[in-house]
Amino acid sequence: MIKKFNRRKFLVYGSATFGTSLLLKACANDETTTTTSATNASSPTATGASGGGDTIRVGILHSLSGTMAISEQSVVDAEQLAIEEINNAGGVLGKRIEAIVEDGASNWDTFREKATKLIDQDRVVAVFGCWTSASRKNVLPVFEQKDHMLWYPVQYEGQECSRNIFYTGAAPNQQIEPSVDWLLQNKGTDFFLVGSDYVFPRTANTIIKAQVAEKGGRVLGEDYLPLGNTEVTPIITKIRQALPNGGVIYNTLNGDSNVAFFKQLQGAGLTPDRYPSMSVSIAEEEVRAIGADYLEGHYAAWNYFQTVETPENQRFVQAFRQKYGQDRVTNDPMEAAYIAVYLWKQAVEKAGTAEDLAKVRAAAYGQTLNAPEGTVTMQPNHHISKVVRIGQVRNDGMFEIVNSTDSAVEPIPWNQFVKETKGYACDWSDPNKGGRFKAA
């Protein structure tokens, strides 16, 4: 079957491939220049931020391809919106912000490489990035070793407090714990826990079990679905056996499994009036992907919903839609990423410098911002205090906010329900305390 490959053919095909690759190269180059010029109209100086030109370079590090691109692309959109707004309003310290966007490709090793590249090669002064805990844990050593700065915008399982990371999403006590309290008071005391089989749901469920037991409720069963599994019939049978007369389902499933879970829950007749469910990873974008028909009446706990009624939020939603299209929605991680850029800007302005990271860090503590979700404050433990809200899915795919805390909840990164970390706290403003100290 092997054909003879003579010289003439070799030349023909070779020149063909060469020509094609040249063409593709030309187009690819074109593409990158257009994107950079979109974020930065003035030409970037070769020396970069550290040279003290007229721009300040920051990095954006999210997955733009692979599994996580689904969620992370819209976070990048929100970050770029914030940068564009700041630039249009005159920039930071009179300089324009130039964003360098890198693709982590849903691969945690790539995240580490790209973080190193952003810090060493592009000489950025701060990085906004990561979504999954796995990617954050992988870049953490890079940021600590180079004593650099990462702004992380997603709600996570806690048990971490790095000097080099600012967490603008919720700590567990700012999402899970208030929602469990609310369920116990309003929806019943019998719980069934469903989650994906990895670190966040398992940690979250440990907290929930301890909390429910302490407050007089019962957890009657739990099960974990491997990521991407869509066969949930056995779980539904178990829920029916454990809670024959109805009860609360606490849902920490992530990704595609959610779709299967809610579609089949409805098919099996477990409706939200008897089996209300509380989810921590379903926001406006996920509701659209699952279909509001299947989710109507179920609950979710976040700090921000698109329906939050503050003037800042109306402005944020309007600006986002104007830039990216009228049918786009905003959600909690996007808002957290958006305010991360603003909090960084405020810290830089207070410090009077963007390059001296120790000064910027010290200036960040205590920064308050009238964010779309309400007033937030950066605490010395690198997390921010924020309002917690419970929303119920409406038939238009938006959330009806049924409950919100009276004031902002202080963040507690170290979990007080787990024996190993009970009694520990974190305070980076005091050099004697640091990331993990025994609180008096």
Place this chain on the structure above:
Amino acid sequence: MLIGLFDGLFNGISIGAVLLIAALGLAIVFGLMGVINLAHGELMMLGAYTTFVVQNAFRQFGEPFFEIYIFFALIAAFFVTAGVGLILERGVIRYLYGRPLETLLATWGVSLILQQFVRSVNWVLVIGLAVFCVLFFGGLWILNHRQNRAFHKWAIAALLPLSLGIAIAVGRFLADTYQLAVTRPWFGAQNVDVSAPTWLRGGLPLGNFQLPYARLFIIALTIVCVAGLYYFLQRSPWGLRIRAVTQNRSMSSCLGIPTQKVDALTFALGSGLAGVAGCAISYLGSVGPNTGQNYIVDTFMVVVVGGVGKLVGTIVAALAIGTVNYLVGSGTLAILFTPIQPLADFFTFFATTSMAKVMVFALIIAFLQVRPGGIFPQKGRTVDA
């Protein structure tokens, strides 16, 4: 107790039916043709996206028509994926028959391309591709039909960059002129929502339990597909040719059966069935670029356990795996064995979704040690493909 048993049986069969309808296409492509098609899951995904498109089209017609869109979606999904399968077979796989490793790599590449295609497909991409295909393949076709073959050798070298360049230029021109209207992805990286018509939601109440209509529908659809496939393979002339070619390719070829046509037809049929399965699963799970990945391992497992080359094996294996998975995973076995304490403890340990999967895989490995050929091994003299 009786109703509980019935519920268990129903759930086991309904899991099995999903496995079966997903594996049916693969049973033909892998089982009969011996092609390891790793893009099978992506063909299902294309079927699910077709359902999404048909659903949106019917939404405009209003209420009475929207209720029946699912039947048009099934037909459309079959023909779209069969078409893609045909292109795949003609374009890639026919050059790789009898080379399983190359097929494996090539189809895996195709699966990645298809995933990225649905993520980033927009008008610019489609128009660019269409322009390229018309120019390049049209140009080759014209050259092939000319008498003068003097500069035929240079055709590819000249045509490829030329048509690529024109296609890219057209695409960029469109993108610059119409901006967002043409550059916006049709589906994007997000999952899309496929809503079942109202009569497919909810379920049939039965004592304490409720049989979901979506499950009943999938069971019925699976039965129809299996029956149709059996009729086609056993009773129709093309079915006879397909069976002949799978048993002995060179002998069939000697007897005047157009093996190339048969190959293309078989592959298209298997792909079309994948599309039907994609339509069915869109009522149970998510529809997104990664949908196919969730099913590919299970489908291969079913075909291998059933015995490569035997349709009846696939049916039995799917139902058996489905039922075992349900009985272990839901804890029914643990309750059944309550009188015998150690056994009950053993099954309680495996009564979570992840551990049930571990147990099913362990059982399958043990089973394949005893019967390497699957439940119904292929008998008789066959030519190794």
